[in-house]
Amino acid sequence: MKRARKWFAAVAVPLLLAATACSQGGESGSGPAQGGGSGEKPVTISYWVDSRFQLIKGMEDKTPNFGDYETLQAKKFMELHPHVKIEVQALTWDDIPKKVPAAIVGGTPPDILRDYLGRTAQYAHQGVLEPLETLLPKEELDDYIQDYLNMYTIGGHLHALPAYAWSAGMVVNKALWKEKGKEALLPKADNPYWTIEQFDAAIRAVADKGKVFPLGVQIAVPQGDQMIMNWFWGFGAKFFKNGDYSKVALNSPEGVKALEHLVKLNDDGLLQPSAVTAKAGDLDTLMWQGQLGAYSDTLAVWSRLSAAKQQGKTKGDHELVMVHQPNADGVKNGLPVGPTGFAVFKQKDEHKRKWVIEFLKFLNNTEHQQAYAVNAGQFPVKKSAGVPMKDDPNYAVLQKIIQERGLEDMGLTIPKYAEIRVLLQPEVQAALLKQKTPAQALADYEKAANKILSGK
Template sequence: MRRFRLPIMSGLLAILLMATACSGQQGKGTGSEGNAGGDGDSKEKPVTITYWIDPRFQLIEGMEDETKNYGDYEKIQAQKFMDLHPHVTIDIQTLTWDDLPKKVPVAIAGGTPPDILRDYLGRTAQYAYEGVLENLEDLLPKEELDDYIQDYLDLYTIDGHLHALPAYAWAAGLVVNKELWSKKGKENLLPTPENPYWTIEQFDEAIQAIAEKNKVFPYAVQIAVPQGDQGILNLLWGFGAKLFKDGDYSKTALNSPEAVKALEYLVKLNDEGKLQPSAVTTQAGEIDTLMWQGQLGSVSDTLAVWARLNAAKEEGKTNGEHDLVMVHQPNDEGVSNGVPVGPTGFAVFKQDDEYKLKWVIEFLLYLNNTEHQQVYAKSAGQFPVKKSAGVPMKDDANYRVLQKIIEERGLEDMGVTHPKYAEFRVLLQPEIQAVLLKQKTPAQALEDYERAVNKILAK
């Protein structure tokens, strides 16, 4: 069983954040770009590649008119590849965030998975444990693998095999709409880029300054679906709670006095109307809408929120001014917690046609070349994983703040590469719902969670 190692991930980000661009290496390892649809392709037999994607990229810088919808950029990529190789047909399907954990397992069970899937490590790792993915270490050129930050390859190596090819990684802090505080002359209550940290007591004072009953909600956390777990965990870590302790995956460590205190605090915020309305059922899109309408003060999120805000502005879905800034999740006194991090990559499902596999790999290399990685990272507000991609957003102030937090506070363990991750991930959210609905006390919910998780881990 592969274990998530926090020191490796900390080293990973440290290396990543110090990486510098190597402009002469763009397109490294992409043999497809060296053949501009030459005579060699004219003799190739037709092949169709299915490529399933998450709804990640929209309004790409410099291509705004061409990329108004999710999937537009990937269709442009595919068309360029097909122009280079006319015998190849790329069939793209854009899945919603809700569909990703549902449709892919159904397709696998039915024997009709895509050829290439772009998705989060927490899900692709589970497909690796199921044995339905190609092992990539022997299918990719050595010079291609040498261009990756090694710790990412280590993270993607399960049972000795590279189960997918990493592309970019998110890290999450607390995104604050500073404009709400500025309008009241209270921006001095917020952390600064030079010192992005604050205590729970300072956070309380700050959110009290902008709270308006049924109008302005100072804090949101997504509780409706398991995909919002990073926000819930970010709050729990701020009080010193841990999902697992010191890499011990035999049992969860979440049932603790620190977690009880965190949930009691969450109940207090909800009772006072300082959480988003209908907190137990609010979807991610509804939380975004509250932010775009100037009704939300803060939410745990990634750098991708700025791209979503720009898209909302383009679509006329915003109201008023927005000044979003990245800070750290508030900490209880004496707590110094890190941040969650999660990479996305490309998984190749097992092929029984060697000829098709050759072209699937060729397309994979094209999708993950240096130029595309830079676009991915910049457009999604994430970190690239190739050395040659450098740090595309180094001039962005909020990017630098998140860098600072990572370097000074480190990372937290979400257990994403555990083989039972998909099973225990879904257990936290209903317990939080029960607490906010007053069906359980925080202590009861954590005891029930611990019992259910440990039963899974013991299998």
């Protein structure tokens, strides 16, 4: 619970404080004298990013593709510092957990990487990142909510600079229930909770074989593990218990019940088609076509829906609302939180290191923090960024759940997280395919995961 409370503070504080946004604008944190670089030795910086931002609000015509926004940021910095050349590369979600480790092994990692804490933490454990607490000025670090800096401190070093954080609930397309006159079966914004029984009744009310699939769950790849973990938490199962990272805890009576129920939903045709192979993009496609009732996601889904509408990829009505994951009687599960940050790989050239850090500060200045939060549907981590989405009712729902239920521990920063993360999905797939019973699948997962955690 101590860890959950720490994480709660990390996300809740920026929501509860009506901080006034800093007026530094787009050039804050841009470093030494602007427009200069006169006499400076040329520097080339490689900057790799995830596929997060597209069709930035107010810049839609300039940012139709992933990587466009980051290229514009780089261009602005290069205008300020002509001796600096920045090479931007946007990686797909499938490529980022493969290409970065391969580049590290090959000795050619990017200078700056923007990625999820669950992955950057592993690079910290490998000892390939710069310790940022020694490279960033105190006044810069003082602007960050301390709990995020604590979360990013591994082995006494700030391994990356947090940028924004998601929290995931259940996104429901209320329009499908309205069409059938069953809207009353859904939770309301002022009480976003429902039991497993209420959830079952609601999804069965809109099920239409071959046309409408009430629930989407991503189990094809580890990338969507918060979706499946939310399901386990709803039954009272935990990934780890009480901060004990020496062993996983999913193989429990609660965990078995959760997986048994998921198998039954699949047997009854209530999950998306090809449930064991459908990826996040497939779930989005079903949602955009009015064929999916609900799935676990972050506030970023609204930005993706907006982009899909502009691209003519939607069909039917969409009234998306955020609610909590269903929970078993007596269970009051919280929400997962996943920060993304900027990691700097170790530099050999002191001059280049200086300019990599200047670019890092520019990337995470107040103006960019606000843009990240709004366009990713996530929470800013700088005090000066304020609460850029405070009028969003779905943002308020997540805030309410976090305040009342706290956060769940995903073990993101443990050294073996990346290794045990990839083991769960295959076992869930085996259960859905009837290759194993739910009990056997979780027992096999526990055995494999604990072997890795113990190092034996």
